[in-house]
Amino acid sequence: xxxxxxxxxxxxxxxxxxxxxxxxxxxxxxxxxxxxxxxxxxxxxxxxxxxxxxxxxxxxxxxxxxxxxxxxxxxxxxxxxxxxxxxxxxxxxxxxxxxxxxxxxxxxxxxx
Numbered sequence: 048x049x050x051x052x053x054x055x056x057x058x059x060x061x062x063x064x065x066x067x068x069x070x071x072x073x074x075x076x077x078x079x080x081x082x083x084x085x086x087x088x089x090x091x092x093x094x095x096x097x098x099x100x101x102x103x104x105x106x107x108x109x110x111x112x113x114x115x116x117x118x119x120x121x122x123x124x125x126x127x128x129x130x131x132x133x134x135x136x137x138x139x140x141x142x143x144x145x146x147x148x149x150x151x152x153x154x155x156x157x158x159x
Contacts, residue, residue, distance in 0.1 A: 132144065
């Protein structure tokens with residue numbers, strides 16, 4: 048890391064010098080605002096538990112993505128919800144973990 052810093056500084060100085068030389072010593076920068084339309088993440092959840100699913104899951108997942116998941120046991124859904132909360136920092140409150148797992152299980156019950 049200490050060897051890389053001088054190389055970056057030298058590279059920046061060379062680039063600045065090249066810009067000045069190319070522009071005869073003076074150049075102008077024009078700043079302008081841009082509008083960017085981000086793609087819609089997909090449909091939101093509807094039906095049973097939709098408000099909690101939208102608040103907890105739709106930051107990263109579309110309803111279509113979640114609704115396309117396999118049928119899992121209730122305990123497995125709880126593990127998945129905890130993974131999203133603890134590993135990926137999903138906006139899931141600890142008090143909602145069991146409820147979310149139940150909602151997901153109800154939507155995707157394990158095969159009998």
